Amino acid sequence: MEGRIRMKLRVIGAGAMGMLLTAKLAISGAEAELVTRTSEQALLIREQGLRMNAYAAPGNFADESGRVAEADIHVYPAALSFDEAAAAASVANPAELPDVVLLMVKQTAITDDMLAVLSRQLKPSARLVCFQNGIGHMERLRRHIPAARLLTAVTTEGARRLSPRHVAHTGVGITWLGAEEAIHTTENDQALVKKIQNMLSHAGFSTSVSNDITSKVWNKLMINAVINPLTAVLQVPNGLLLELPAAKALMRSLYEEGRMLAERLGIELAPDLWEQLENVCRLTSGNHSSMLQDVQARRPTEAGAITGGLLHKARETGVPMPVHETMEQLIRSIEQQWEL
Ligand SMILES: NC(=O)C1=CN([C@@H]2O[C@H](COP(=O)(O)OP(=O)(O)OC[C@H]3O[C@@H](n4cnc5c(N)ncnc54)[C@H](OP(=O)(O)O)[C@@H]3O)[C@@H](O)[C@H]2O)C=CC1
Ligand SMILES: CC(C)(CO)C(=O)C(=O)O
Known part of the structure; x- marks a missing residue:
C-alpha cells in the first residue's frame, strides 16, 4: 500500500x-x-x-x-x-x-x-x-x-x-x-x-x-487548562462543571484569560473554542479528568505544563492571569500536602 x-x-x-x-x-x-x-x-x-x-x-x-x-x-x-x-x-x-x-x-x-x-x-x-x-x-x-x-x-x-x-x-x-x-x-x-x-x-x-500545529496545541491546552485544574480542585467529573453556576463562571474566567494571552502571542484559537469546551464536558461528563485522577492517586500532576505553561508565557508577555495563578497555587497546595 x-x-x-x-x-x-x-x-x-x-x-x-x-x-x-x-x-x-x-x-x-x-x-x-x-x-x-x-x-x-x-x-x-x-x-x-x-x-x-x-x-x-x-x-x-x-x-x-x-x-x-x-x-x-x-x-x-x-x-x-x-x-x-x-x-x-x-x-x-x-x-x-x-x-x-x-x-x-x-x-x-x-x-x-x-x-x-x-x-x-x-x-x-x-x-x-x-x-x-x-x-x-x-x-x-x-x-x-x-x-x-x-x-x-x-x-x-x-x-x-x-x-x-x-x-x-x-x-x-x-x-x-x-x-x-x-x-x-x-x-x-x-x-x-x-x-x-x-x-x-x-x-x-x-x-x-x-x-499550524501551535494553534492545535493551544486549543487543546486551553481545554485542559480550563477543565483539569477545576475538576481536580473541586473533585468532580467533567460534566458537573457545567451544572454548577459558580464553577461555570470560573471556567469562563479561565477561558477569557487564556484567550487574551493567545491573542497577545498571535496564536490563533478556534472561534468556537468555548462551545468546544462545553462539548468536551458533555461528551466526557462522567469522566474524571487526568488531573483529578492524578490527584486521587497522589501522583504529580501535569499542572506545571498546563496552567504553569500558560503562566510562564503570561509572565514573559505581561498579560495578567489571576484566576490561573489561583488555580496553580491550589493544585500546588494539594501536591505539597503529600510531602508533609
Ligand atoms: N490518557 C489520555 O487519554 C490522553 C493523554 N494525553 C497525554 O499523553 C501523555 C501520556 O498520558 P497517559 O498515557 O495518560 O499517561 P500515563 O501516566 O498513563 O502513562 C505514562 C507512562 O510513562 C511511563 N514512563 C515514565 N517515565 C518513563 C521512562 N523514562 N521510560 C519509559 N516509560 C516511562 C510511566 O511509567 P510508570 O507508570 O511505571 O511510572 C507510565 O506508564 C500525557 O502528556 C497526557 O497528557 C493526551 C491525550 C489523551
Ligand atoms: C479533555 C479532558 C479534560 C478529558 O477528561 C482531558 O484531556 C484530560 O482529562 O486530560
Whole structure:
C-alpha cells in the first residue's frame, strides 16, 4: 500500500496512551516495540501480552461503570525497559535503531536526565513524535535533540490504563501532526511526516498533518487548562462543571484569560473554542479528568505544563492571569500536602 513502507517504531511509555498506540499499531501489522519504565512491566508484557478494550459508540467516552466492550484484543509486542533500551542502543548498529519514536510519557517524566539518555538512542534520521498535553516540553527537548528531528502530535483520543498490561480505548478522537518550527520543508521531511500519518491512520487513528500545529496545541491546552485544574480542585467529573453556576463562571474566567494571552502571542484559537469546551464536558461528563485522577492517586500532576505553561508565557508577555495563578497555587497546595 502506498506510503506503508516498513518502519521500525518504538513507543516510549506503557501507560494509557502508550499501550493504546502500541496495541493498535500492532493490530495494524506495524512493527512497534514498547518501552516501559520498569523491567517488571516489560517482562509482564512480553510474557502475557497487552490487552485492549475498545468500546462501542465511537466519539463517546466510556463511563465509570464500564460499558460492554466492543472488542477485547490481545497482542504480543516486543517490550523492554528504558534502561534496557539505552544499554542496547549503546552497542547497536544504527540500522537496528527505530526510525520513529513515539514519546508517550507524561510531561513530569521529561527531565533533562531522561532526555540525555533518550537522545543517545536516536539515530540521526529518526523522528521523535511527542504526544504530551501542555507546553514547555518541546523547549526542553530542543536542548537535547535537534529541532529538525522533533514532531508534535496533538490528540483528542482517550485512553485509560486498567492494569500494567491492560488499556481501555475510552474515546475516539482526532490526531494532528506537525512541526512547531518551520523546518520540515524538504521533500524528504514531508514524505516522512506523511508516512507517519499513514501509519497512524492505518492503525485506526484519524490523523491529519497541520501547518499550524501551535494553534492545535493551544486549543487543546486551553481545554485542559480550563477543565483539569477545576475538576481536580473541586473533585468532580467533567460534566458537573457545567451544572454548577459558580464553577461555570470560573471556567469562563479561565477561558477569557487564556484567550487574551493567545491573542497577545498571535496564536490563533478556534472561534468556537468555548462551545468546544462545553462539548468536551458533555461528551466526557462522567469522566474524571487526568488531573483529578492524578490527584486521587497522589501522583504529580501535569499542572506545571498546563496552567504553569500558560503562566510562564503570561509572565514573559505581561498579560495578567489571576484566576490561573489561583488555580496553580491550589493544585500546588494539594501536591505539597503529600510531602508533609
Ligand atoms: N490518557 C489520555 O487519554 C490522553 C493523554 N494525553 C497525554 O499523553 C501523555 C501520556 O498520558 P497517559 O498515557 O495518560 O499517561 P500515563 O501516566 O498513563 O502513562 C505514562 C507512562 O510513562 C511511563 N514512563 C515514565 N517515565 C518513563 C521512562 N523514562 N521510560 C519509559 N516509560 C516511562 C510511566 O511509567 P510508570 O507508570 O511505571 O511510572 C507510565 O506508564 C500525557 O502528556 C497526557 O497528557 C493526551 C491525550 C489523551
Ligand atoms: C479533555 C479532558 C479534560 C478529558 O477528561 C482531558 O484531556 C484530560 O482529562 O486530560
